Amino acid sequence: MSDELKLIDAAKGGSVDAFTELVHGYREGLLRFLLTRCSSHADAEDALQDTLINAYRYIGSYNPQWRFSTWLYRIAIRNAGKLRKENLAELGDPADPGADPLAHCIADSERDNLWRSAKRVLSDEVFAAMWLRYVEDMSVRDIASVLERSSSWTKVNLLRGRRALEVEMNGTAGNAGSEAYG
Amino acid sequence: MDKLAKRLREDAATIDAEISAQLDSRIQASLAAIEPETVRRQRKPRRRPVSFWLASSLTGVAATLAVIAVLNVVDVDEPAAVSRTVADNTMPPIEIPVLDLDVEAATLTGPLARELEDLQADLKKAEEVMRGDVRIDF
Numbered sequence: 001m002s003d004e005l006k007l008i009d010a011a012k013g014g015s016v017d018a019f020t021e022l023v024h025g026y027r028e029g030l031l032r033f034l035l036t037r038c039s040s041h042a043d044a045e046d047a048l049q050d051t052l053i054n055a056y057r058y059i060g061s062y063n064p065q066w067r068f069s070t071w072l073y074r075i076a077i078r079n080a081g082k083l084r085k086e087n088l089a090e091l092g093d094p095a096d097p098g099a100d101p102l103a104h105c106i107a108d109s110e111r112d113n114l115w116r117s118a119k120r121v122l123s124d125e126v127f128a129a130m131w132l133r134y135v136e137d138m139s140v141r142d143i144a145s146v147l148e149r150s151s152s153w154t155k156v157n158l159l160r161g162r163r164a165l166e167v168e169m170n171g172t173a174g175n176a177g178s179e180a181y182g
Numbered sequence: 183m184d185k186l187a188k189r190l191r192e193d194a195a196t197i198d199a200e201i202s203a204q205l206d207s208r209i210q211a212s213l214a215a216i217e218p219e220t221v222r223r224q225r226k227p228r229r230r231p232v233s234f235w236l237a238s239s240l241t242g243v244a245a246t247l248a249v250i251a252v253l254n255v256v257d258v259d260e261p262a263a264v265s266r267t268v269a270d271n272t273m274p275p276i277e278i279p280v281l282d283l284d285v286e287a288a289t290l291t292g293p294l295a296r297e298l299e300d301l302q303a304d305l306k307k308a309e310e311v312m313r314g315d316v317r318i319d320f
Contacts, residue, residue: 014217014218014221020210020213032199052213057219114190118190134186
């Protein structure tokens with residue numbers, strides 16, 4: 001039995017320490033991902049907190065046939081979506097370009113951050129699929145599970161996302177730059 | 183790893199996602215305040231209302247039994263009414279003072295005189311009753 005499975009079993013028995021150790025390595029990656037999906041840094045932190053709380057509360061429903069990170073990201077995406085809906089209901093139009101948390105979190109560099117371009121040209125789901133594939137190294141099957149989509153949908157949209165970002169990266173964007181893929 | 187994948191990975195790493203101490207303590211506090219559903223379900227539900235009702239009922243029954251027992255004990259221990267014979271003339275005769283109520287009769291009007299007579303009659307009756315009682319008891 002791997003260390004992760006032992007920690008999961010201990011967490012299922014109510015050990016907060018085991019759960020904390022279990023998710024410690026995932027927290028930064030989750031927050032980084034949530035920063036790309038939430039409208040503010042504070043929302044991303046709230047979504048991370050909710051994600052970890054829900055994961056601990058419902059850890060009994062975790063199925064070891066999936067990677068633990070797959071399960072965590074699935075919860076994170078749901079929480080981010082829920083938070084966005086709540087903000088929409090409370091604040092109306094959330095489209096505040098100055099509120100992009102990525103703009104504050106990306107270190108200054110000579111080149112533009114490709115994920116900011118991705119956010120501009122890809123739909124939310126395709127962006128998430130690209131992130132999970134290229135940052136979290138998830139398989140197509142895992143990505144499909146996180147996004148609750150079919151494997152074929154995931155493959156097709158990963159390919160579309162790649163093409164769109166290659167265009168952005170090579171600076172040869174024609175009309176493709178304004179087209180949202182997915 | 184192709185060029186795009188490498189670039190995406192590098193750019194993701196430049197996004198600052200440090201967990202602040204404040205967020206960490208918030209998360210820890212939240213986790214400490216909850217427990218997994220599996221643990222919660224395994225724990226037997228505390229049927230406080232039923233046990234409370236049971237305890238109240240037992241207390242009530244015990245109290246009733248105690249009262250009944252006390253009453254029974256009192257009934258048993260209480261001595262039966264016994265007529266005691268007391269020797270006659272063991273007490274000296276009680277001297278009942280006789281009031282001289284005719285002192286101011288001349289100054290009374292008719293109704294008041296009648297009232298005085300009634301009072302005297304009542305007093306006499308009471309005196310007789312008292313004498314009778316004293317005679318019976320002693």
